[in-house]
Amino acid sequence: MRYSSVDNFTVQELMAVFLARQLKDGDHLQVGVALPVPEAAVRLAHIMHGPNMELIFLGARMNVHQLEQLPLPEFGWDNRVVRWAESYSDRGHRFDQVKDWYRRVFFIGGVQVDRFGNTNLIGIGNDHQRLDFRGPGSVGTATLTAHVGRYYIVLNNHTPRLLVEKCDFISAFGWGDGGPDARKRLGIPGGGPQLCITPLCVMDFAEDTKCMRLMSVHPGVTVDDVKDATGFPLEISDKLTTTKIPSLEELTILRSRVDPHGSLRS
């Protein structure tokens, strides 16, 4: 989706800039494969306000704040990103220091996401051994979402089939059946999903119920657009706003230093 504003930015660019603003200096940022919006967001944040961020890609740890360009990888498994490494984050034992993942920030998608931020990468259907749609699998999401300090659900689409009342399977536990102690009751230490960012809007989770709640709509999108595209009754924040558009500086840095090849504009 391309906005016809003065800046003529795309919704992917809007999402990346929004997400970059959520990231704090000192965060350890782990991006999975094939997620260009978070990939761009962590690079932009690192350049703009995160000299002490740590970027974790493909098992390598890096701090590349001083580099002139931090271009997006050409494809998911582009190992050239490890040329920036200062160390390897796992050295053959990926999960030997999850204790310190309270500093980590993670980004997750899904084939289904429910109103409590539980996500499904297993598949759609009733019978696990004969699914209607077989998903790619959980990757590391069950483990990462259990331990990271906070995470963001980032979706490339916003449809009623994707944002559902209840996932057929849960591969990453968000807020379970709801309530602020949903995770604590199960002894899950990580801070849980914070926001869900889609091409239409940004949703947070209501403090008391941990139900997904419309927080801001992107420029040109109406509340009804979002409601129609969502498979569950959506709460609306009483502070509902329009998603803040990228500043000139943000967009300039994004395009010149992070996404010179225009991946987010195609």
Added chain:
Amino acid sequence: MRYSSVDNFTVQELMAVFLARQLKDGDHLQVGVALPVPEAAVRLAHIMHGPNMELIFLGARMNVHQLEQLPLPEFGWDNRVVRWAESYSDRGHRFDQVKDWYRRVFFIGGVQVDRFGNTNLIGIGNDHQRLDFRGPGSVGTATLTAHVGRYYIVLNNHTPRLLVEKCDFISAFGWGDGGPDARKRLGIPGGGPQLCITPLCVMDFAEDTKCMRLMSVHPGVTVDDVKDATGFPLEISDKLTTTKIPSLEELTILRSRVDPHGSLRS
């Protein structure tokens, strides 16, 4: 103890040569700190008949068959031995591959050793928090003896206080209360202690009872010498022999290539 044979070898040399003969090509040999007899034995075996042995010292793995000299380390923590390393055996995760320890051979001492080959490095006394003699602690012996293919008890002394009916504490499980299935009953996979080698004799473990049994006495030692020095009633093998003395070749290699400074002769 120095024998007045033609070769004039010491009992430490006798023990080292005997032990070297027990080691097979392909064995992975792990020697703890401050055990000069096993240190010498693994080097001698490696040179004489073990081109595919692996020597493990201080977290380093090495195969040094081709070296002219494999001198004993000057002291226990002599890190110069790691200069021969081909890899590090643990890389910060010492116990992440115990599955393959069936290939490992280990050597153990103790402040007490009982008739079933259980060993004690914790201490002597009744009250653990107020011991009569506080030992150095278990090091890695509880774990190693549970998993290694086989191990040898090697003692610098042979006294009734050391070789006891029952250990005050057991830090490494040998054959428990006896019987060939003592280890299997507890699900302990390693092959257990094979021999106990002292300055007086070599003892094995009777097949049916797993009681320590006199297998050979060193030259000049009588069966009564051993009985008097042992704190439990000792079985005598019906194949009792005298420990075979070092050959000229063994002693020459030991002295010229393994122990040029004469640690085992002092």
Added chain:
Amino acid sequence: MERQSVLATEDEVVNWIEDGMTIAIGEPAPMAMVRHIIRNRISGLTIIGSGIALDYLIAGGCVSKVISYYAGGGFGVAVAPSFRHAAQTGELEVWECDEGVLTSGLEATAKGLPFLPWRGGVGTSLPEVNKDLRVMEDPINGEILLAVPAIHIDVALLHASKADVYGNVQHQGGPGWIDLFLRRAANRVAVQVEKIIPNEEVRSDAWATTISNADAVIRAPYGAHPFYSRGHYVQDKKHLKLYVDAATLAVTGEQTYIEEYFRRHVYQTTSHIMYLEVIGITRLLSLHEY
């Protein structure tokens, strides 16, 4: 007496593999050996693997069960096509897990334990769809955890930069994240390498040795093609698209293209070197990393 070399041929290693075994496929993908398994029409395997490399073995008819945390696609498909089809029709049993659950099972084996506990997956559907996982209470604080059973591997196949003939392997740019877990849990491990190096080079930087005592080392330059090999080449996107398109068509009933793909790249060749001849040196050299 001499120290024994473990340098081996593709044929020697494939002879270790019997129908029905559990075989692990590392990352970068050991494609020379993957193709040789397909070429030898081994079947009924349980594969621990991921992504498109896993898909090759499924399309090649070798697999009845997968232990997989991820079978993503790329090149226009979200999920590896043969995996997706076989899983949906029920031809393929899927042992559902995530990375942390899988590595716990692999670590249990390597540590000689029947299980390891893990927290990741608590609250999810994993213990419902995978009955081998048990929800347990920890014996000390009573916390809720998953008990993951030990996962055993008959043969692990890996790809790396270099090794000496004694099985000392050194990766450039770090090993793939799962390779050392697989190595530690496997009864036997065979490592394809870009280059054989002298033992002296190993000793000159012993800390760089990532695997010791490999049971076999196979010389296989460009052996991860069409995937990447760190320090050597990037993945061959054109070739991968060719495969993915052919496999995607195949699951819709049009077998011609995948049959032609396998005929040309697998069945008509008898070795990795012949495969490289089919790909051609021009294409291979175009895949340089920087």
Added chain:
Amino acid sequence: MERQSVLATEDEVVNWIEDGMTIAIGEPAPMAMVRHIIRNRISGLTIIGSGIALDYLIAGGCVSKVISYYAGGGFGVAVAPSFRHAAQTGELEVWECDEGVLTSGLEATAKGLPFLPWRGGVGTSLPEVNKDLRVMEDPINGEILLAVPAIHIDVALLHASKADVYGNVQHQGGPGWIDLFLRRAANRVAVQVEKIIPNEEVRSDAWATTISNADAVIRAPYGAHPFYSRGHYVQDKKHLKLYVDAATLAVTGEQTYIEEYFRRHVYQTTSHIMYLEVIGITRLLSLHEY
């Protein structure tokens, strides 16, 4: 905005340490910090450590409990003298374990788990003399194992070859076997190093980085003296014998020598550099490795 340095002084790090905390001492021994703890008369510590380095802290009056797998001696004594005496009189609580039990407890913490199971120690006295260890049946096959509770560390103190100012540490000749376990289980880690190196040198061999995100890096050349530091110097046997003899006499009631030892090497100095001046450059340079 700039990336922050974690370069710290001995004083800054010792200020993290409060009476009664659990402090881990790596190997090679971080003796500059060990001496600084004694100099600052911190007490009631639980120490995870081993050997003579542990003995210093006990002799220095800092320790009420040890989590130790090994307190061997050397230089004429079989067991570290102050440890042995304090353990025998009951002044010192000993959390009895072996290396595999200890690392299981450290790994549990690092993995965010309340416990880990371990087989080593089954059948031994360890669960009798250490009530924190529980004999358990595994929930899958019913095998007998030990459940080892998570062991938490407030501060881990380590010694290494080199680090950049951002906390990327590289060991020469491998880290001590337990250091990375300690690092992963610790809330904070401070690493003494022989040398500070530029970040570019770290990047040029990222695989050599053994610890990242150290909370503090302390420049301490010869900082492991009188112990060894791989790649730099061997242990100072004469000096260690001096200490062991003094400590051995002290536990027989003759305190003069140990008091003089501590006065000269710890209390009369205020920093590691002053300590090195006491030892003298001639002695230090005599400890070269090869």
